[in-house]
Amino acid sequence: MIHFDNVTKVYANQNRPALDHVSVDVDKGEFVFLVGPSGSGKSTFLRLVLKEERPNSGSIHVAGKDLSKLSNFKVPHLRRRIGCVFQDFRLLPNKNVYENVAFALEVIGKPRRFIRKVVPEVIELVGLEGKAHRMPEELSGGEQQRVAMARAFVNRPMILLADEPTGNIDPATSIGIMKVLDRINRTGTTVLMATHDAAIVDSMRKRVVELEDGKIVRDQSRGVYGQAY
Amino acid sequence: MRANFIFSEVWIGLRRNLTMTIAVIVTVAVGMALLGVGLMINSQVSKLTGFWSDKVELSVYLCTKGSPFEPCKNRGAVTPEEKGTLEQTIKALPDVERVQFENQAQAFKNFQSTESNTLLLSVTKPEDMPESFRVKLKDPEKAAAVASSLKGQPGVSNVVNERDLLQSVFGFMDTLRNVALGIAILMVIAATLLIGNTVRLSAYNRRRETGIMRLVGASNIYIQLPFVLEGLIAGLIGGVLSGVILIIVKVFIFESIQTYMAAPLGWDTVAGVITGTMAVGVLICVLASFVTLRRYLRV
Ligand SMILES: Nc1ncnc2c1ncn2[C@@H]1O[C@H](COP(=O)(O)OP(=O)(O)OP(=O)(O)O)[C@@H](O)[C@H]1O
Ligand SMILES: [Mg+2]
Numbered sequence: 001m002i003h004f005d006n007v008t009k010v011y012a013n014q015n016r017p018a019l020d021h022v023s024v025d026v027d028k029g030e031f032v033f034l035v036g037p038s039g040s041g042k043s044t045f046l047r048l049v050l051k052e053e054r055p056n057s058g059s060i061h062v063a064g065k066d067l068s069k070l071s072n073f074k075v076p077h078l079r080r081r082i083g084c085v086f087q088d089f090r091l092l093p094n095k096n097v098y099e100n101v102a103f104a105l106e107v108i109g110k111p112r113r114f115i116r117k118v119v120p121e122v123i124e125l126v127g128l129e130g131k132a133h134r135m136p137e138e139l140s141g142g143e144q145q146r147v148a149m150a151r152a153f154v155n156r157p158m159i160l161l162a163d164e165p166t167g168n169i170d171p172a173t174s175i176g177i178m179k180v181l182d183r184i185n186r187t188g189t190t191v192l193m194a195t196h197d198a199a200i201v202d203s204m205r206k207r208v209v210e211l212e213d214g215k216i217v218r219d220q221s222r223g224v225y226g227q228a229y
Numbered sequence: 230m231r232a233n234f235i236f237s238e239v240w241i242g243l244r245r246n247l248t249m250t251i252a253v254i255v256t257v258a259v260g261m262a263l264l265g266v267g268l269m270i271n272s273q274v275s276k277l278t279g280f281w282s283d284k285v286e287l288s289v290y291l292c293t294k295g296s297p298f299e300p301c302k303n304r305g306a307v308t309p310e311e312k313g314t315l316e317q318t319i320k321a322l323p324d325v326e327r328v329q330f331e332n333q334a335q336a337f338k339n340f341q342s343t344e345s346n347t348l349l350l351s352v353t354k355p356e357d358m359p360e361s362f363r364v365k366l367k368d369p370e371k372a373a374a375v376a377s378s379l380k381g382q383p384g385v386s387n388v389v390n391e392r393d394l395l396q397s398v399f400g401f402m403d404t405l406r407n408v409a410l411g412i413a414i415l416m417v418i419a420a421t422l423l424i425g426n427t428v429r430l431s432a433y434n435r436r437r438e439t440g441i442m443r444l445v446g447a448s449n450i451y452i453q454l455p456f457v458l459e460g461l462i463a464g465l466i467g468g469v470l471s472g473v474i475l476i477i478v479k480v481f482i483f484e485s486i487q488t489y490m491a492a493p494l495g496w497d498t499v500a501g502v503i504t505g506t507m508a509v510g511v512l513i514c515v516l517a518s519f520v521t522l523r524r525y526l527r528v
Contacts, residue, residue: 050444072449079446090441106234107447155445 001159001190002026002049007058009044009214018044020214021058026192028158031185033201034194035225036211042194045211046161049192050082051075063158080108083152083160083189087167089144091136097123097147098132104151118154126150126180142173146180153184160184162193166200174200198225238438238455242431243462249427250463256423257467257514260416261506262474267409268502269475269483273494274402277395286372287364288389289319289379296359298386307360307384315382319362322378324371329363336361359386417513424463424517428456432525457518464514468507475503 002025009019019041026032034042047053048060051067060067063081070078091100098119105115123132126146136144145165152160162181166174178200185191195201201208201224208223209216218226243250291312292301307315312330319328331339336358341350366372369392376388432439442452479499 076443076446076448079444081446084444090437090444092437092441103441104445107442107445107451109451151441151445 001028001030001063002192003061004045004048005059005061007048007055007060009041009048009053009055017056017214019048019055019211022211022214022216023058024209024216024219026190028190029185029188031182031191031204031206032193033204033206033208033223033225034192034211035196035201035208036217038196040211041214042211043163044214046084046163046192046194049159049161050079050084076108080155081158083149083155083157085145085148085152085160085162085165087164089136089141089148089168091144091147091151093136096133096135097128097139097150100136100147101150101154104154108155110155119150122150122154125153125183127176140173141169142176145169145177149177149180149184153189156187157189159190159192162191162195164195164197165193166195166197171197171199178204201225235451235454235458238435239458239462242435242455242459245434246427246430249423249430250459253420253423253427253460253463253514254467254470256416256420257464257510258470258474260413260420261468261471261510262478263409263413263416264509265471265475265502265506266478267406267413268505269479269494269499270402270406270409272498272502273483274399274406276494278399286366286369286391287376287379288391289315289362289364289385290359290387290389291315291361291384292386293357293359296386300380301386311384312360315384316362318382319364319379322375324366324368324375326365326367328365331361331363333358333360420467420510421513421517424460424514425521427463428460428518428521429525431456431459432522453519453522456522457515460514460518461511464511465507467514468510471506471510472503475499475506 004022004024007019007022008017010017022041022045034045036042044053048055048067049062051062051070054068062078065078067078092103095103101119101123102115105119120132123129126149128143128146128150131139131143134143136147139147145168149165160181165181166177169177174197181191181193182204205222205224207221208218208225210218210220210226290298291307292298292304294306296302296306316328316330319325333355337353337355340353340358364375366375372390372392376390379385379388439452476499479494479496483494
């Protein structure tokens with residue numbers, strides 16, 4: 001599903017690589033934690049999957065496609081098959097829950113009938129039934145993150161990327177978020193989650209890939225967050 | 230494509246930057262109106278040139294009684310014999326195509342129809358008007374030579390090269406046109422910069438929306454279309470306003486000077502000019518939006 005082969009990424013005006021000869025394979029339906037200290041390259045890894053950034057060397061395959069051969073014109077189609085959630089939720093403040101989720105389908109030109117059908121389903125899946133008409137400011141952080149997950153998942157992506165989705169949320173609420181991610185993963189969606197949250201990683205017992213200074217220092221199935229932190 | 234979705238985005242964008250949008254509209258309207266006026270003057274001049282080029286080129290004025298011109302002093306009005314000889318002389322010149330005689334009555338009529346000074350009109354009598362030969366040349370460039378050869382002839386008060394007179398009118402209109410076009414170019418530059426700025430502001434205001442659109446895989450066209458449409462609509466409104474200004478200019482300025490123009494500017498020309506300037510206005514707006522987007526809306 002995601003295949004990195006000897007990928008190096010050096011940002012402009014930076015002498016240290018953000019990713020340094022990284023090779024990794026993520027299969028379809030896997031749940032992978034990406035851990036490591038701040039600045040170790042986790043977000044960079046996710047941006048490369050989305051083709052928001054280009055590697056300086058090495059090759060990246062996503063869903064069987066070589067990203068270096070994917071024309072700019074086709075990048076939106078790649079992104080339609082990848083859902084994203086972030087630490088800061090990124091909801092539209094002037095739209096309610098339903099509209100925020102529907103927005104993701106509207107802008108890719110889905111028919112209204114389809115939108116009316118699937119949006120309530122996915123709102124229910126993330127556990128927000130009855131709150132479809134709330135505005136983001138009327139929701140707790142955890143609920144806002146559920147909206148973001150609903151939006152990421154509403155188009156049934158093959159891959160879900162989550163960049164510190166529990167970063168702004170207290171531990172108790174985080175468990176609920178992780179349950180939703182797990183539910184999404186069980187539908188067959190590959191989930192890749194960057195996190196600093198040791199408790200979550202330890203409790204989930206999923207595959208853990210650890211980065212340090214842009215290098216992979218550990219790749220462990222059913223792993224834990226690690227002793228050093 | 231979800232048309233109503235895009236239009237609601239466009240409407241929000243236009244309203245959010247209302248002052249900038251108005252600035253764009255006004256600049257486009259004034260700039261395109263000046264461009265249109267320039268084009269209208271241009272086609273008026275070429276119409277006049279065409280009209281006058283097969284008319285008189287030399288006017289050979291004859292002495293009247295008490296004419297103040299030097300050659301007529303110490304003598305009376307031109308005699309019929311002198312007129313006859315003169316006509317023969319002119320016709321014999323190799324560069325002359327045809328000659329036409331204008332008597333005092335005709336001259337007075339022309340004078341009445343072109344002179345607007347009422348005091349002058351009231352004191353002028355047909356007897357004050359000079360008779361003249363209207364000479365059409367085969368080659369207009371020979372006018373000066375023919376004029377000087379006729380100047381000394383008995384009974385001739387003065388020879389006027391009508392082209393010289395027209396040339397000064399044309400020169401004035403040329404200047405007017407150049408000024409209008411010059412300002413129009415400045416306005417076009419101003420409009421382009423303003424649109425660039427508006428689109429940049431608009432892109433900044435909507436960076437959340439566009440960021441999410443990129444993330445969920447909206448196509449570039451879908452992301453950029455609202456911005457380009459904003460430019461298009463502003464350009465279109467500006468273009469319509471400039472069309473109104475041009476119609477006003479045609480009715481109140483070109484129509485009122487038509488008496489002197491002999492070759493009036495038709496509505497078909499005005500319609501063509503309006504269409505052309507509107508197209509230019511819209512094109513500039515769309516291109517400016519597009520170019521700015523390339524810079525500020527990374528895809
Ligand atoms: N847009 C950018 N331009 C230049 N350098 C960048 C950019 N983004 C990240 N970097 C650098 O690349 C390195 C890796 O950054 P990255 O954001 O991938 O780390 P991270 O593991 O996600 O950190 P955190 O846990 O704090 O989110 C850092 O040294 C960072 O300074
Ligand atoms: Mg990060």
